[in-house]
Amino acid sequence: MPQKMEGGRVIPTVKAVVVASDMITPYGKGADVCRDGLFSGRTAISGLKRFNTKSFQSDQAATIDGLTYHQQDSLVIQMIRSLFDGTSAAIPEDANLILASTKGEIDLLEKNILEGTGDVSLCNLRGLLEKVSTLTGVKDPGTVVSAACASSATAVARAAAMIRSGRSDCVLVIACDSVTEFVYSGFSSLMAIDKSTAKPFDKNRNGLSLGEAAAFVLMMSETRAKREEREIMGEITGWGLSCDANHMTGPSRHAEGLVVSIKKALQSARINERAIGFIAAHGTGTVYNDAMEMKAFQAVFKDGKRPVYSIKGAIGHTMGATGLVEIIIALRALKEKMVPPTVNLQEADEAAHGWVSSEQCPVEKNKKALMTNAGFGGINAALILT
Amino acid sequence: MNISIHGIGWLRKDAYGCIMKEKRSSYTDGGSVNARSGKDIFHYPFKNFGRLDTLSKATCRAVALALDDAGIGYSPGSKQDIGIIGTNTAGSLQSDVQYFKDYLESGRTLSRANLFIYTLPSSPLGEAAIYFGLQGPLLYATRRDKALAAIMAMAADMTFHDEASAMLAGMVEEDDAVFFVVMKGSDSGRSVLCNVDSAIEILNNTGTVPGIIKEFSNIKKGKSLR
Numbered sequence: 001m002p003q004k005m006e007g008g009r010v011i012p013t014v015k016a017v018v019v020a021s022d023m024i025t026p027y028g029k030g031a032d033v034c035r036d037g038l039f040s041g042r043t044a045i046s047g048l049k050r051f052n053t054k055s056f057q058s059d060q061a062a063t064i065d066g067l068t069y070h071q072q073d074s075l076v077i078q079m080i081r082s083l084f085d086g087t088s089a090a091i092p093e094d095a096n097l098i099l100a101s102t103k104g105e106i107d108l109l110e111k112n113i114l115e116g117t118g119d120v121s122l123c124n125l126r127g128l129l130e131k132v133s134t135l136t137g138v139k140d141p142g143t144v145v146s147a148a149c150a151s152s153a154t155a156v157a158r159a160a161a162m163i164r165s166g167r168s169d170c171v172l173v174i175a176c177d178s179v180t181e182f183v184y185s186g187f188s189s190l191m192a193i194d195k196s197t198a199k200p201f202d203k204n205r206n207g208l209s210l211g212e213a214a215a216f217v218l219m220m221s222e223t224r225a226k227r228e229e230r231e232i233m234g235e236i237t238g239w240g241l242s243c244d245a246n247h248m249t250g251p252s253r254h255a256e257g258l259v260v261s262i263k264k265a266l267q268s269a270r271i272n273e274r275a276i277g278f279i280a281a282h283g284t285g286t287v288y289n290d291a292m293e294m295k296a297f298q299a300v301f302k303d304g305k306r307p308v309y310s311i312k313g314a315i316g317h318t319m320g321a322t323g324l325v326e327i328i329i330a331l332r333a334l335k336e337k338m339v340p341p342t343v344n345l346q347e348a349d350e351a352a353h354g355w356v357s358s359e360q361c362p363v364e365k366n367k368k369a370l371m372t373n374a375g376f377g378g379i380n381a382a383l384i385l386t
Numbered sequence: 387m388n389i390s391i392h393g394i395g396w397l398r399k400d401a402y403g404c405i406m407k408e409k410r411s412s413y414t415d416g417g418s419v420n421a422r423s424g425k426d427i428f429h430y431p432f433k434n435f436g437r438l439d440t441l442s443k444a445t446c447r448a449v450a451l452a453l454d455d456a457g458i459g460y461s462p463g464s465k466q467d468i469g470i471i472g473t474n475t476a477g478s479l480q481s482d483v484q485y486f487k488d489y490l491e492s493g494r495t496l497s498r499a500n501l502f503i504y505t506l507p508s509s510p511l512g513e514a515a516i517y518f519g520l521q522g523p524l525l526y527a528t529r530r531d532k533a534l535a536a537i538m539a540m541a542a543d544m545t546f547h548d549e550a551s552a553m554l555a556g557m558v559e560e561d562d563a564v565f566f567v568v569m570k571g572s573d574s575g576r577s578v579l580c581n582v583d584s585a586i587e588i589l590n591n592t593g594t595v596p597g598i599i600k601e602f603s604n605i606k607k608g609k610s611l612r
Binding site: 052103110121129147162167185189249 | 465469476477479482486487489490494495497498502503505506507508509511512513515516518519520521522523525526527528529530531536540543547549
């Protein structure tokens with residue numbers, strides 16, 4: 001295993017780097033489109049036409065134009081197909097595959113039950129994994145990772161671990177989730193949806209907006225990336241995963257779980273908090289999530305405020321896909337030394353004052369990014385990106 | 387890597403038990419009929435155990451047996467740096483169908499939040515984390531075949547790299563469940579059943595809970611005889 005010992009701890013010597021990525025979001029296809037949308041300050045959340053919303057808390061969501069609902073292919077397969085239509089980077093066939101999702105092809109299950117046809121037993125994440133494996137052309141049958149709304153971050157952490165430990169030198173991580181009646185009705189029953197649009201970290205925030213997306217990152221060992229003369233877009237430097245062990249749907253108000261995750265991530269990256277230049281937060285727009293995150297940031301970053309932003313006021317909460325979209329955008333922000341505005345922010349919550357902004361913010365040189373996600377079951381994930 | 391199996395808890399339709407302590411109880415035995423509600427498995431009352439979905443109940447019971455087998459205690463309000471990874475064949479499919487049919491039967495107006503929360507494959511693990519105070523990494527993972535062997539390798543990796551002091555790795559299907567306690571062998575001072583690499587080799591060849599119980603019981607018996 002390529003590693004050394006330091007103070008009784010295992011120190012990996014292999015770097016896990018990102019060499020390719022792509023995404024489809026409610027802004028359209030491509031990271032550039034998403035980046036431009038975020039920096040424009042324009043939200044992609046709008047009136048939902050996919051199903052009847054009159055019984056729900058809201059009629060707003062961020063959906064991708066051109067997808068067909070309850071047809072032969074599921075929404076997520078339509079999204080993923082668009083990512084591997086030949087215009088994206090070539091995927092090595094020896095790449096290991098990790099798929100991150102919460103509900104996968106749940107629209108197919110809806111269709112089967114509504115029409116009384118088809119086999120619902122096929123509507124599971126293993127079935128989706130087989131389809132995705134075929135679409136990407138990789139030989140590995142792959143692994144599904146599902147950790148609620150921290151699925152993407154967890155999958156990327158596992159991919160980085162595989163590369164650092166020498167078990168793989170190339171891992172393709174794909175993430176996807178879609179806006180369906182199943183999911184929308186569920187979040188509505190939890191009273192979690194903002195009647196208008198999500199306003200992360202705002203004083204008047206009142207819930208999340210659902211969104212949909214699919215994305216991938218191709219990760220390699222730095223050695224292989226250099227050997228193949230790949231452009232290195234960034235490095236997954238560290239990660240920390242934890243659980244609040246507190247409540248199924250609500251975060252711990254004391255934020256101790258997320259603090260544990262962030263500290264583990266900093267330790268894994270062998271840096272201290274002063275190295276972090278900005279935070280790509282989960283920022284769902286719910287009262288409790290955003291308050292919990294700010295409590296965690298204040299507990300960890302005692303040396304001072306740094307830019308915090310959320311992209312969920314722009315493209316909604318894309319559930320299992322959210323972390324992967326956020327990683328790609330954060331890597332862009334590191335490269336461009338500029339973080340996007342928090343779309344829909346009008347008046348920052350008192351706890352977030354001086355941290356979040358409705359304007360783009362410059363990033364200090366030679367700093368790293370912290371990305372955080374949290375999900376049902378009290379799951380927390382933190383990644384350090386360079 | 388010096389990572390080992392320190393305890394295994396298992397459940398079947400008609401019995402439950404653990405490997406290190408060589409315990410086996412049948413639901414038809416007079417003294418263990420309460421096992422269906424978990425009363426003789428859990429260390430302290432499990433509030434609202436009845437509202438959990440089937441997979442969550444089985445997960446929590448199997449985890450309780452595995453922790454006991456490894457000599458790891460737990461109590462209300464206390465948290466430990468232990469993570470949990472689970473797998474199965476169909477994810478949350480049964481709960482998905484139950485939730486959506488219930489929603490349709492209500493006229494597509496009201497859905498039940500207490501059914502919706504079990505429509506994530508990671509939800510049973512979340513219930514276990516809350517009751518047992520598991521503050522380490524939590525994830526569900528699956529693959530086409532040999533999923534339990536794969537998550538065992540993942541748990542070993544996470545333990546080796548100090549992502550948690552210990553990991554629970556297990557599989558829960560409708561009638562069967564098994565959870566393993568994975569820890570660094572040298573750190574714990576606890577009894578060890580076998581090296582994790584040996585366990586992964588067994589799980590690569592044995593995918594069913596009855597087969598797993600048989601193989602690991604044989605290892606334990608072999609150790610006892612020595």
